[in-house]
Structure formats: C-alpha cells, structure tokens
Amino acid sequence: MRLDLAGKVVLVTGAASGIGLACVRALLAEGALVGAVDRSPVPELGGDCLAARADVTDEASVAAAVEAVTGRFGGLDVAVGCAGISGPVGTQLAATSAEAFGAVLAVNVTGQFLLVKHAAPWLTAAGGAVVLLASDSAFTSAPGMAPYCASKGAVVALTRALSVDLPGVRVNCVCPSVVDTPMARTDLGTALDSPAFPVQAPEDVASQVLFLASARSRTINGQAVLADFGVSARSGFPA
Ligand SMILES: NC(=O)c1ccc[n+]([C@@H]2O[C@H](COP(=O)([O-])OP(=O)(O)OC[C@H]3O[C@@H](n4cnc5c(N)ncnc54)[C@H](O)[C@@H]3O)[C@@H](O)[C@H]2O)c1
Numbered sequence: 001m002r003l004d005l006a007g008k009v010v011l012v013t014g015a016a017s018g019i020g021l022a023c024v025r026a027l028l029a030e031g032a033l034v035g036a037v038d039r040s041p042v043p044e045l046g047g048d049c050l051a052a053r054a055d056v057t058d059e060a061s062v063a064a065a066v067e068a069v070t071g072r073f074g075g076l077d078v079a080v081g082c083a084g085i086s087g088p089v090g091t092q093l094a095a096t097s098a099e100a101f102g103a104v105l106a107v108n109v110t111g112q113f114l115l116v117k118h119a120a121p122w123l124t125a126a127g128g129a130v131v132l133l134a135s136d137s138a139f140t141s142a143p144g145m146a147p148y149c150a151s152k153g154a155v156v157a158l159t160r161a162l163s164v165d166l167p168g169v170r171v172n173c174v175c176p177s178v179v180d181t182p183m184a185r186t187d188l189g190t191a192l193d194s195p196a197f198p199v200q201a202p203e204d205v206a207s208q209v210l211f212l213a214s215a216r217s218r219t220i221n222g223q224a225v226l227a228d229f230g231v232s233a234r235s236g237f238p239a
Contacts, residue, residue: 003214006031009073009126010213011066013056013115014082016040018181019133022202023080023209024049030210035069035076038083048073056083056111059118066118076122078213081112081132087151089187090144101147108151109158116162116171123169130166131212132159132173133205136228139175156224163222170221172212176205177228198229 010027014020015036021043024036028047035050036042042051050072054065070076087104088096112132116123123130134155141149155173163171178184178192178199185192192199208227211217226232 001216003030003210003216005210005214007033008077008213009033009035009069009075010078010080011035011037011069011076011115011119012080012082013037013054013065013111014084014133015051016042018082018183019176019179019202019205019209020080020082022206023082026203026206026210027213033073035065035073037065037069056081056114057106059114062111062114063118066115066122070122075126076119077126077128079115079119079123079128079130080209080213081115081130083111084108084133084151084183086183086187087147088144089148092144093146096147101150104147104151105154108148109154112155112158116166120166120169124166127168128170129213130159130162130169130171131209132171134159134173134175134224136175136177136226136232138224139226140228140232159224160222170212170218172217172220172223172225174205174208174212175224175226175228176200176208177231179205198231200227200229 010032015024016038027034033048037052039055052065052068054061085107088100135152137149138152138156159173
C-alpha cells in the first residue's frame with residue numbers, strides 16, 4: 001500500500017523513545033519531513049528531521065516546538081502525540097496521591113490537548129490529521145492502574161471531541177496493548193522477557209499510526225483503534 005507520506009510534514013511528540021521513536025523512523029523511511037519533539041534528547045536520525053526539546057505540559061514550550069517545526073518545513077500536515085508517562089503503576093489506590101494522579105493527566109491528557117491546540121491552525125490549513133496515543137488501558141485495567149487508565153480513557157474522549165471541533169482535520173487515536181518499550185520495561189521488568197501475554201513491537205504501533213496519518217484512512221475520523229491481539233474481545237464465559 002502506498003501511504004503517500006513523502007514530503008508531508010509530521011510533528012511527533014515523545015520522539016526520543018519507544019513508540020514515538022519508531023514512528024519517527026518509519027516516517028523518515030517514507031520520506032516525510034519530521035519534527036521530533038521530546039523533553040529528552042532525540043537521537044541523531046538523519047534525513048529531514050528537526051529535533052526540538054519541549055515539555056508537553058508547558059503551553060509555551062509546545063507552542064515554541066510547533067513554531068520551530070513549521071518554521072523549518074513551512075507548514076504542518078500531521079501531529080502525532082506519543083509523549084506519555086505511566087505514573088505510579090502498581091500502586092494501591094490508598095497510596096496514590098492526588099499529585100501523582102494529576103501528573104499523569106498533565107502529560108497524557110493536557111499534553112495531547114496542547115499539542116492539538118497549537119498545531120490546529122496549521123492542520124486546518126493543510127486538511128491534515130492527528131493521531132494520538134491512547135492505550136487498551138482506556139478499556140481494560142489491572143490492579144494499580146487507575147491514573148493511567150483514567151488518562152487514556154480521557155484521550156479517547158478527547159479524540160472524539162477534537163474530531164468534532166476541527167472540521168477538515170481527521171483526529172484518531174490508537175489503543176495498543178503492551179508494547180516492548182522502555183516504559184513497559186520499567187513497569188513490567190523481566191515479565192517482558194518470557195511473557196505470558198502477547199506483546200507487540202513499537203514498529204507494529206508505528207504502522208497503525210502511519211496508516212491513520214495517511215490519506216488511505218481518509219474515511220476514519222474520531223475513532224479509537226484498539227490493537228490488542230483480540231484479547232479484550234473474549235468473554236469471561238467459561239467455554
Ligand atoms: N509501552 C506500552 O505498553 C504502551 C501501550 C499503550 C500505549 N502506550 C502509550 O504510548 C506512548 C509512548 O509510550 P512508550 O511506551 O513509547 O514510552 P517511552 O517511555 O518509551 O517513551 C515516552 C516518551 O515520552 C517522553 N515524554 C514523557 N513526558 C514528556 C513530557 N512532559 N514532555 C515531552 N515528552 C515527554 C519521554 O521523554 C519519552 O521519550 C505513551 O503515551 C504511552 O502511554 C504505551
């Protein structure tokens with residue numbers, strides 16, 4: 001399938017690691033012009049890639065990153081929001097502080113809102129697209145995941161609202177199950193080495209993101225694409 005992303009300008013947050021980094025690599029391989037934004041340093045990737053430092057929870061910082069990318073490439077066709085944190089995963093509810101809860105929402109929800117807010121004028125001019133990273137945690141949970149699940153459920157609702165707010169711009173999100181990234185390695189440790197559950201690669205998610213970023217998905221808008229190997233489709237009925 002031809003994605004026709006060559007020459008498209010794409011800004012990716014969370015570009016220094018994991019899924020965001022895989023998206024940047026995949027986009028560069030397609031010939032896209034990429035603004036790679038992260039609060040941490042982005043590796044040198046070559047190609048038409050501009051690295052910019054920004055904290056997605058800081059509005060001025062996000063605005064400056066959008067300005068840097070549009071200034072370099074002359075516009076913006078697609079925004080991809082991968083920046084995220086898992087927060088106090090595994091912590092019991094009684095031990096979860098309001099501060100820790102709020103910190104997760106600040107990055108995972110407010111950060112996505114700020115990205116789209118500042119990218120929107122450019123995306124509207126281009127008839128562009130947004131792809132946000134939600135998670136299967138928007139729909140399912142494990143003990144000690146309330147802040148993260150709340151944040152990802154909010155990203156799904158935010159996606160639908162933004163698709164209504166931005167005529168002419170498609171806004172979708174992807175909801176992967178566990179992906180082998182530094183985030184998952186920190187949270188799950190050696191359970192990822194011989195997993196008793198299906199694990200996907202960052203490149204699997206990047207493929208979904210690129211499809212939703214491309215005009216090949218032009219009829220898909222306001223949707224949450226759940227990619228979990230079908231695990232959540234199975235009933236608890238014992239048969
Ligand atoms: N790994 C998984 O199992 C999994 C599953 C579903 C969804 N996700 C989501 O995918 C996205 C990427 O996760 P990942 O697994 O690649 O994690 P990761 O930790 O490997 O990468 C996340 C990146 O986001 C950046 N970041 C964090 N806070 C930031 C901030 N305030 N400003 C700017 N950058 C910031 C980090 O520096 C890092 O480079 C996240 O939104 C995550 O919730 C991950």
